[in-house]
Amino acid sequence: MSHLEHSLRHKLYVIIFRTDTALGRWFDICLIVSILASLLVLILGSVESVNERWFSQLAYLELLFTLLFTIEYLLRLYCSPKPWAYAKSFYGFVDLMAILPFYIALLVPNAHFLGVVRLLRVMRIFRILKLVQYIQDSNVIMRSLWNSRRKIFVFFSMVAILVTIFGSLLYVIEGPENGFTSIPTSIYWAIVTITTVGYGDISPVTTLGRAIASLTMLLGYSILAVPTGIITAEMSQEVKQQKRTYYEHRNLVMCPNCMKNGHEPDAFHCKHCGSELPDHEQRVVKITDHHSDYD
Amino acid sequence: MSHLEHSLRHKLYVIIFRTDTALGRWFDICLIVSILASLLVLILGSVESVNERWFSQLAYLELLFTLLFTIEYLLRLYCSPKPWAYAKSFYGFVDLMAILPFYIALLVPNAHFLGVVRLLRVMRIFRILKLVQYIQDSNVIMRSLWNSRRKIFVFFSMVAILVTIFGSLLYVIEGPENGFTSIPTSIYWAIVTITTVGYGDISPVTTLGRAIASLTMLLGYSILAVPTGIITAEMSQEVKQQKRTYYEHRNLVMCPNCMKNGHEPDAFHCKHCGSELPDHEQRVVKITDHHSDYD
């Protein structure tokens, strides 16, 4: 491999994979815009009246976006230092899934299969998470969810038990004549009830059934306060942590003129020489850079 | 401009724009009462039976309120030191929108357009927020919402992704014959489901559809604990902050008799000379006055 090629590959890598250069950010933004546009095409294509009128235009746009994403995928494989690792990663899989169905559909033209094609296309939306990543605060939410993953699992186990018991109870009490045709259907009803969705497509009719259903709702309500409690407790800790980190790091904010640090987090001018300090946002980004630089 | 006119304009300014004089407060209260009354007229006018019977009376009242608001708007423009800045501000726009549609409707009498007229009239309700502002605690809520605006944006991005994926999934699984006529409709269903509203106008029928719907509900439920967590975490901090501020500022409470300060926040009498202290509410207002004086 020539030096020139190596240099090109590295430049491409910085643009496509990294987000800490102006060009890299522009690439990401363009990518996300085209993902959203391709999603819009997909969504509009599902509306009968739109599809009938703009069928060929939508088909052309879909072709265009698929080609675009194909080029992007090949470039990613080309410039990545470890192409295989990329291909096996979550985003690598999603990127492939976004283009593969189109080509499969060309080979195996099957009406029902096209539905699945559309479906897989939607997964590309996950790329937007990268945009979200720019926002500092998403880490707080993600870490809260991650830290409480085991508590959430325990909670779901409880819900699973409750839902099975109440679903079975209602199946026995109400029976198939009132819409509770089988235990799976009754469990579906219990989930609809316990999450307070309440479609009303299946609802108890007998007095005992309604009494048990009322219990389900109230018990469920208390139990469902649990995930809120879990996430709030974690998030309070995260917010505190974040503030502490912020204050601990304020010594990192240095006046570009007199090189003195120790400025208050809300200071805009150096308290020693009065020259302007680097602006607020950038400081925070600089501090947390070593954590969220790569995805 | 004569001195007399200047003095009149300033007096009007104090009454109309500021809230720290007795007259200014009375003006605000009268204004809000008339806004609520005009809203009531609007709402009653939309009820068929009421409209038929009291048509002319309601029309007269609407005319009356519109004239009143027009005078108020012109006065505001007249007495404001920067009329153009007021006209371009949020409240200036809302004030104009509350009267403009009436005059437009006079010129362009169109049945469908009248609907939009009514609509814009409703926006005047935002003025009530000014009343809310008198209440100290609204700041806590507003600041909590403001501080967590970026977290809420991240949360909405997650909801948008989830809703698109699950909506598309259900569209593929259930299909148009079960009410999922297009992806936008399916996304609407997903939002109805994930926010636990659950109208039941569209609901899954197939076993797989119901299983995925159950997953949507449960996953959605965990995710929806996030905004509560965010706002609770912020609000806990705000409540703490508020208490601390309150204690830090107690030196501002001064005995009107012996001029000594440092009184406990719950003291009603000076601990040095025993004379009555300014009452609790006023103290707090005084402390926060420099923040919320102007809107």
Add this chain to the structure above:
Amino acid sequence: MSHLEHSLRHKLYVIIFRTDTALGRWFDICLIVSILASLLVLILGSVESVNERWFSQLAYLELLFTLLFTIEYLLRLYCSPKPWAYAKSFYGFVDLMAILPFYIALLVPNAHFLGVVRLLRVMRIFRILKLVQYIQDSNVIMRSLWNSRRKIFVFFSMVAILVTIFGSLLYVIEGPENGFTSIPTSIYWAIVTITTVGYGDISPVTTLGRAIASLTMLLGYSILAVPTGIITAEMSQEVKQQKRTYYEHRNLVMCPNCMKNGHEPDAFHCKHCGSELPDHEQRVVKITDHHSDYD
């Protein structure tokens, strides 16, 4: 008034109004049981099939309970040191309302009025709150709700504004042909939607209507996290306060044998002489007695 009568009145007062003697507690429990029983009679009387079969029995029971409550009300008036103050108090009013309708119904026998009679009877259920009062923890909940009453008011103002705006919007967009017959009906729809109840009796049909409805749900959801945030923040403070109070007061727990105090809150035996300490529950009650003795 003779001394004997005075002594009798005081004894009755202690039994009927106070809760710190065994007899007083028994009286309260009997009262609440009879209130619940009278409520049950009322509720059962509303069920068609039950009412037809047990009409006379239910009528006799209602007569019995009314007489019982009448005697109780007269006794309360008789033994209270300030009968007029009692009669004007909240519980005095509720007690009167529980018996008055029965006598009014005897004088003015009107079918529709009987409904209202039943309604007022239900208010007696508030007496149960007295039972709840025995439980230490109810104070935490009540104080949290009370402390956050202004924040809750602000929150309701926000909801009122949102609901009016979105209700009017949907009225304009959907119109009477899709069930949004008037602005009040549309506001009712907006409340049903924003509180995530979602009956589905009125639901948007047009694409724009559904889009706005989706916005209502999501916006509403974020806003509705506010009361949870408010109450959680207050409650966290209350829980902390309660723990601190508890520890500060542990010096009040005195060994009945060696008269030494300073025992750990979870100690069951004196650490100096080993004799049994007064049990946990009673200690807590003793500590908080001066606060919640009277209702």
Add this chain to the structure above:
Amino acid sequence: MSHLEHSLRHKLYVIIFRTDTALGRWFDICLIVSILASLLVLILGSVESVNERWFSQLAYLELLFTLLFTIEYLLRLYCSPKPWAYAKSFYGFVDLMAILPFYIALLVPNAHFLGVVRLLRVMRIFRILKLVQYIQDSNVIMRSLWNSRRKIFVFFSMVAILVTIFGSLLYVIEGPENGFTSIPTSIYWAIVTITTVGYGDISPVTTLGRAIASLTMLLGYSILAVPTGIITAEMSQEVKQQKRTYYEHRNLVMCPNCMKNGHEPDAFHCKHCGSELPDHEQRVVKITDHHSDYD
């Protein structure tokens, strides 16, 4: 009883009742898998189409699982040091209930009774809680729920009062012609509304009814923030407690090489000699072992 038999019984006891040996854990996992499998058989058996096609296979599987659970129950009685205490315990009762109905159904073959049989079978799912117990964090949830049991009771009393009052109100206002056929039905409606489930099978039609229903929803919403507040407050305390306990106990982490302790909780190597420390998970388990060893 011979020494050999005693030794066998003890060995069985360790395997069946305790969870701190590899064999004991395997036994638990096998048991839970078979419980879940038997539940699946039960659930599938309730689906008409599946039951028709696989009737005999499902019946055989049910027989097999019942025999398995019977053997397990007898073994538990045999090896337990206090068989009677086990039989009277919660799990003992549940274990009996899981097998008894099958034998009763053999003796008293009654179609309706078979439903109840199925019902009791479902209770065995509680065994899964044992699996959940392995997870450290379930204790936090359980303790939070347990600590706030009295607050939750108070909350339910409030809900009961509200629901009775609003149910009765709507019964009087709407009447049987709009679906509010009796007070119990109206209370059911109030529960459905206040928990924001909102099936829509019963919903107010009159203007006054809708106004009161709106009040129910909004009031209910504020009240329903209470359990979330309760559990969050408790959970925050638990999380803090857990962290503190964790740090206090870090002296228990001892280097297996140099026998020195005082290692940071996130240390993987001894800071004195550099040899590997026992891994994170095991340390935590060891610390909390004395609490949750037996169920």
